[in-house]
Amino acid sequence: MKTLLILWALSGPLSLQQAILQLSGVSCIEELAEDEMQRYESLAAHPVDLNLAGRSRLLSTGLLTPFQVASLLDYRERSGAILSWTELGLVDGYSPERVQALQPFFVLGSPETAPGQRPDRRFRQTLTAKATVRTDGEAAGGLKYEAAFGERAVLYGTLRNQYGRSWPPQGTVSAAIYGRRVLGQLIVGHFNARFGQGLVQWSGFQLSGYDQPGALRKNGTGLSPTSSYSPSLMGVAADWHFGAWRLSTAYSWLGNRPILNLCRTGRTLSASLTATGDAASLECRASLPGWSLFGEAACSWQGQWTGVAGTVWTPAYGHKAGLLGRWLGTGKQYSGIAAGYESPTTVVMLDAAWRPDSGAGQYKLLAQWKPVFERASLKISPQARLQARWRPSESAPLRLELRGTLTLEYGRWTAAGRYDAVFCRGFAWQWYAEAGWKDETLSLYLRGGLFKVDNWDDRIYVYERDAPGNFTVPARYGRGWDASCYAAWHINRHHSLWLRASAVYYPWNLTEKEGRTEVRLQYRYRK
Numbered sequence: 389m390k391t392l393l394i395l396w397a398l399s400g401p402l403s404l405q406q407a408i409l410q411l412s413g414v415s416c417i418e419e420l421a422e423d424e425m426q427r428y429e430s431l432a433a434h435p436v437d438l439n440l441a442g443r444s445r446l447l448s449t450g451l452l453t454p455f456q457v458a459s460l461l462d463y464r465e466r467s468g469a470i471l472s473w474t475e476l477g478l479v480d481g482y483s484p485e486r487v488q489a490l491q492p493f494f495v496l497g498s499p500e501t502a503p504g505q506r507p508d509r510r511f512r513q514t515l516t517a518k519a520t521v522r523t524d525g526e527a528a529g530g531l532k533y534e535a536a537f538g539e540r541a542v543l544y545g546t547l548r549n550q551y552g553r554s555w556p557p558q559g560t561v562s563a564a565i566y567g568r569r570v571l572g573q574l575i576v577g578h579f580n581a582r583f584g585q586g587l588v589q590w591s592g593f594q595l596s597g598y599d600q601p602g603a604l605r606k607n608g609t610g611l612s613p614t615s616s617y618s619p620s621l622m623g624v625a626a627d628w629h630f631g632a633w634r635l636s637t638a639y640s641w642l643g644n645r646p647i648l649n650l651c652r653t654g655r656t657l658s659a660s661l662t663a664t665g666d667a668a669s670l671e672c673r674a675s676l677p678g679w680s681l682f683g684e685a686a687c688s689w690q691g692q693w694t695g696v697a698g699t700v701w702t703p704a705y706g707h708k709a710g711l712l713g714r715w716l717g718t719g720k721q722y723s724g725i726a727a728g729y730e731s732p733t734t735v736v737m738l739d740a741a742w743r744p745d746s747g748a749g750q751y752k753l754l755a756q757w758k759p760v761f762e763r764a765s766l767k768i769s770p771q772a773r774l775q776a777r778w779r780p781s782e783s784a785p786l787r788l789e790l791r792g793t794l795t796l797e798y799g800r801w802t803a804a805g806r807y808d809a810v811f812c813r814g815f816a817w818q819w820y821a822e823a824g825w826k827d828e829t830l831s832l833y834l835r836g837g838l839f840k841v842d843n844w845d846d847r848i849y850v851y852e853r854d855a856p857g858n859f860t861v862p863a864r865y866g867r868g869w870d871a872s873c874y875a876a877w878h879i880n881r882h883h884s885l886w887l888r889a890s891a892v893y894y895p896w897n898l899t900e901k902e903g904r905t906e907v908r909l910q911y912r913y914r915k
Contacts, residue, residue, distance in 0.1 A: 402488055402489055404432055405417060406489075407489045407490075408428045410485065411428075412424065412603075413599060413600045413602045414600070415599035415600060415735060415754065416773070418849045419595070419596075419599060420593070423592060423593055423616040423617070423618055425859040426615065426617070426859065427614075427616065430534065430615045430857075431492075431493040432493055433534070433856065434534060435492070435493055435494050435495045436449055436493065436494050436495070436539065437494070437496075437497065437538075438460065438470060438476070438495070438496055439470055439496055439497050440538065440539045441566075442539070442566050443461060443634075444567070444610075444611075444627045445539050446461075447609050447610050447612070448564070448611070449493065450607075450609040450612060451490060453607045454610075454634075454651065455481055455653060455655075455658060457653075458653045458655075459481040459482075460481075460482075463480075469496075470496055471496065472496065473491060473496070476490075483702070483705070484705060510537075510538060511536075512535065512914075512915065513534065514532075514533070514534045514535075515531075515912070516530075516532045516533075516857060516910065516911070516912045516913075517529075517910070517911050518530050518858065518909065519909055520906060520907065520908040521906070521907055522906045523904050526551045528548075530546070530547060530548035530557075530857075531546065531547045532857060533545040534615055540565065541563070541564065541566065542564050544561065544613060544614065546616070547559040558617065560577070560578040560614060560616060561577045561578060562578045562613035564579075564613040569629070570628055570630065571626065571627070571628060572626075572627030572628060572629045573611065573626065573627045574626045575625040575626070575638075578616075578621065579611060579612060579613055579621050579623070579625050579640075580613075580614050580620055580621065581610070581611050581625065581636075581638055581640075582606075582612075583647075583649045583662040583671075584606075584662055584671035585605075585608070585682070585683075586606050586608070587667075587669050587684050587686035587695070587696065588662045588664055588667045588669040588686050589647055589649075589664055590606070590608075591621050597739070597752065597754075598726045598737050598739055598752075598754075600737070601700055601709055601728045602700065602710070602730075604700060604710040604712040604726060605680060605700050605712075608671070610649065611625045611627055611638060619642065620642075621638070621645065624638065625647075626638070632652050632653055632654060633651070633652050634650075635651075636649040647663075648662070648664075649663075656674060656675055657672070657674050657675075658672070658674075658675075659672045659673070667686050668686065668687060668689075669684050669685060670684065671683070678703060679701055679702075680699065680701075681699050682698060683695070683697035683698070684696055684697075692718070694715055694717045695714070695715050696712065696713070696714040697712075698711050698713060699711055706732040707729075707731050708730045709727075709728070709729045709730070710728055710729075712725070717744065719744075719745060720743060721743070722741035722742065723742060724739065724741025724750075725739075725740055725741070726738065726740075728754075733758055733760075734755075734756065734758070735754065735755070735756040736756075737752075737754040737755075739753075748779065748780075749780055750778070752775075752776065752778075753775070753777075754773075754774070754775050754776075755774045755775075756772070756773045756774075757771065758771045765799050766798050767795075767797040768794075768795070769794070769796075770792075770795075771792070771794075771795075772791070772793075773790070773791040773792075773793075774788075774789070774790055774791075775788075775789045775791075776789075784813050784845060786812065787810070787811070788812070789810045789848075791806065791808045792807050793805070793806040800825055800826055801823075802822075802823070802824040802826070802833075803821075803822070804821070804822045805820065805821045806819070806820055810846045810848055813845045813846050814842055814846060816839075816843070818838070818841065818864045820836065820850070822835040824874075828878065830876070830878075831875065831876040831877075832873075833875075834873055835852070835871065835872045835874075836869070836870070836871040837850075837870050839864040839866070840867050841867075842866075842898065847864060847865045848863070848864045849861050849862070849864075850864055853872070853874045853888075854874070854908070855876070855908065855910040856886075856910075856912070867895075867897045867898065868892060868893050868894035868896060869893060871890070871891050872888065872889065872890035872891070873887075873888070873889045875887045875888075882914055883912070883913060883914075884911070885910070885911055886908075886909070886910040886911075886912075887909055887910075888906075888908045889906070889907045891903065891906070
């Protein structure tokens with residue numbers, strides 16, 4: 389039965405955006421941060437070889453749990469290389485939906501060798517250059533260099549100058565070497581460190597809400613180099629493997645932060661101890677058939693306690709339920725209870741929380757309907773989303789957002805439309821329509837929309853199509869219109885060009901507001 393489910397699930401690959409939504413645990417792309425989107429796009433541009441990568445390399449992707457990595461390595465040792473995605477779905481810990489979402493970010497064997505053979509340690513590199521100019525005279529630009537020596541070493545370097553920022557530009561550099569025995573990896577430069585449920589150490593992006601049951605549980609992915617434009621931790625970090633034990637040690641000169649983590653991963657039970665200069669924590673996780681139980685308790689060196697505990701239950705393929713309780717101390721964060729249920733077409737999430745420092749409460753509801761209808765070459769994807777937030781202590785306690793989206797795909801053609809209505813300080817709305825055409829060489833999309841948002845608290849965030857490494861989610865505020873054109877040309881396997889032109893103006897605004905036109909050009913060389 390499981391084999392039949394896998395064959396059915398893998399009948400059609402997910403798009404990059406669909407895979408990101410499923411793996412990140414968000415219900416819409418607007419919930420992600422720019423750095424997190426860049427991380428996924430970087431992995432998609434440089435997929436990791438599941439048949440060659442070691443434990444630290446697999447964990448550094450942030451897409452696999454320690455149990456999934458241990459299970460994969462055990463399967464490779466006993467059965468050899470994985471020859472197909474269907475075979476990966478038979479490995480313990482890999483559900484059919486998970487395998488489908490992982491495909492944009494991993495490969496099975498080197499592209500130059502047959503699956504199952506050990507590929508050579510070939511050198512790969514990518515250089516991306518971008519420049520953006522606005523009608524108000526402001527400009528921004530960036531450079532990103534990424535290199536990999538098989539699955540044994542990676543090097544990332546970035547440089548970016550943002551709007552309104554003076555020279556010098558902001559940048560990062562990160563290098564990692566991956567071992568196969570005791571030394572798992574050695575990182576020099578900027579890096580991320582994500583352990584446990586994030587109570588003591590979690591650098592980089594964290595979800596601010598609970599959009600899906602899978603988002604209730606965090607998968608601490610340990611140490612990893614970063615290709616982000618924004619600095620995180622910077623220093624030296626290393627993983628050490630001793631059988632089922634992993635010791636992670638790091639020191640960041642930014643913030644003068646030492647980090648230590650000791651983790652043991654078993655088939656059903658995993659535990660880790662994390663310590664920094666501020667606090668220490670103990671996390672435990674149990675993986676049972678259809679169930680995942682997890683929890684972490686942390687204490688600062690001043691004696692302040694925090695803790696989270698929960699469960700994620702998978703009763704059948706495509707169905708998932710979760711429950712989470714959290715106490716985040718007396719700071720400004722919300723403690724409380726979150727629960728939800730997800731099926732192939734619906735998601736319902738509830739969150740009741742309060743702030744211990746002030747007693748202010750917050751109640752959230754998210755309900756989403758997302759069926760897919762296919763007939764011959766036509767694919768119809770309607771979506772309806774209701775998001776409500778109630779904060780009794782505020783002057784406008786209720787924020788209610790209704791969203792409807794319709795996407796039509798026919799061969800290489802795509803048409804989409806979306807309408808948002810928000811009730812908070814007043815009534816706000818936005819609408820856009822988009823049409824596009826795409827093949828392996830050329831892509832072209834045109835979008836136009838209208839919006840009416842008179843209060844900043846009613847603002848509406850809208851994701852806009854952009855070149856890889858550019859995450860554009862503007863906030864619609866005012867009364868006006870917007871339009872954009874996006875084109876991508878993959879000249880050959882080495883050279884690619886992207887062009888994006890956009891405009892937003894406010895002819896019907898209550899007060900005079902200046903609009904702008906923006907043009908972005910991006911070039912990428914890959915070898």
